[in-house]
Amino acid sequence: MTKCNHWSETKYIKDIITNPLIEAGDYSYYSGYYSSGSFEDGCVRYLWGDEVSRQLFNPIEQMGWHLDKLLIGNYVCIASGVTILMGGNHNHQMDSISVYPFLETIADTYEPRGDTIIKSDAWLGMNAMIMPGITIGEGAIVAAGSVVTRDVEPYTVVGGNPAKPIKKRFNEKEIEQLLSMRWYDWERPLIERALPIITQGSVSDLYDFYQQEVLATK
Structure with a gap:
C-alpha cells in the first residue's frame, strides 16, 4: 500500500517509490493521508518514470530529452498536500507567440529545469508547492501553503507566495x-x-x- 490509511500513518519514501528518477534517503517520510493521491501520483507531479508513463512512452529514447530527477536526503519530512512540480510541464514557451504545447513541436520545446533537491532534515509543510529545479537546503522549513520559487538556504524558515525567508533557525x-x-x-x-x-x-x-x-x- 502506498496510500496512508490514517493521518497518524506515514510512509518511508524509499520504500514506496518505483520511479527511477526519484531517489530518497533513509527515514525520509511522506504523511499523505489528506491527499488524494500517493506520493508518486499526487505529491510528485509531471515526472515521467512511474509504471503507467513508462508503458505509454519514453521521452528519453523517443525524443532525446534529459529528464530532471527528484533527490531527497535523509530524515526529510513531507506533509500531506505538498506538491513537487517536476519536468512534464516545461513545454509552455513564454517567448513564443503561443504558450500552447503543440504535439507537432513538443519534442523540440522541452527544456530541463535541473534536478529538484530536498536536502536532509528539511520539513515541507502542508500544501506547500515546490517549483521545478529548486534546492531546499539542509534543515530548512517551508511553511504550510507556501510556493517556493527560489532555492532555500540551509536551516532557513521560508513562507508565503512566493516564499521568502522568515528567519534563520540558528x-x-x-x-x-x-x-x-x-x-x-x-x-x-x-x-x-x-x-x-x-x-x-x-x-x-x-x-x-x-x-x-x-x-x-x-
Missing part, C-alpha cells in the same frame, strides 16, 4: 557547525546515542559529542 556559527557535522548521515546507532542532544540540546552540545565520538575515532 546563528551562522551554529549553521556552519551543523553542516560540518551532518548528523543525518551518521550511522543509526550513533544517531540514537545522540538523540537526547539532537532532539533537545544545543548545537554546541552536539558539536562536543561530534568531536568526541566521531572526529576522535577517525
Whole structure:
C-alpha cells in the first residue's frame, strides 16, 4: 500500500517509490493521508518514470530529452498536500507567440529545469508547492501553503507566495557547525546515542559529542 490509511500513518519514501528518477534517503517520510493521491501520483507531479508513463512512452529514447530527477536526503519530512512540480510541464514557451504545447513541436520545446533537491532534515509543510529545479537546503522549513520559487538556504524558515525567508533557525556559527557535522548521515546507532542532544540540546552540545565520538575515532 502506498496510500496512508490514517493521518497518524506515514510512509518511508524509499520504500514506496518505483520511479527511477526519484531517489530518497533513509527515514525520509511522506504523511499523505489528506491527499488524494500517493506520493508518486499526487505529491510528485509531471515526472515521467512511474509504471503507467513508462508503458505509454519514453521521452528519453523517443525524443532525446534529459529528464530532471527528484533527490531527497535523509530524515526529510513531507506533509500531506505538498506538491513537487517536476519536468512534464516545461513545454509552455513564454517567448513564443503561443504558450500552447503543440504535439507537432513538443519534442523540440522541452527544456530541463535541473534536478529538484530536498536536502536532509528539511520539513515541507502542508500544501506547500515546490517549483521545478529548486534546492531546499539542509534543515530548512517551508511553511504550510507556501510556493517556493527560489532555492532555500540551509536551516532557513521560508513562507508565503512566493516564499521568502522568515528567519534563520540558528546563528551562522551554529549553521556552519551543523553542516560540518551532518548528523543525518551518521550511522543509526550513533544517531540514537545522540538523540537526547539532537532532539533537545544545543548545537554546541552536539558539536562536543561530534568531536568526541566521531572526529576522535577517525
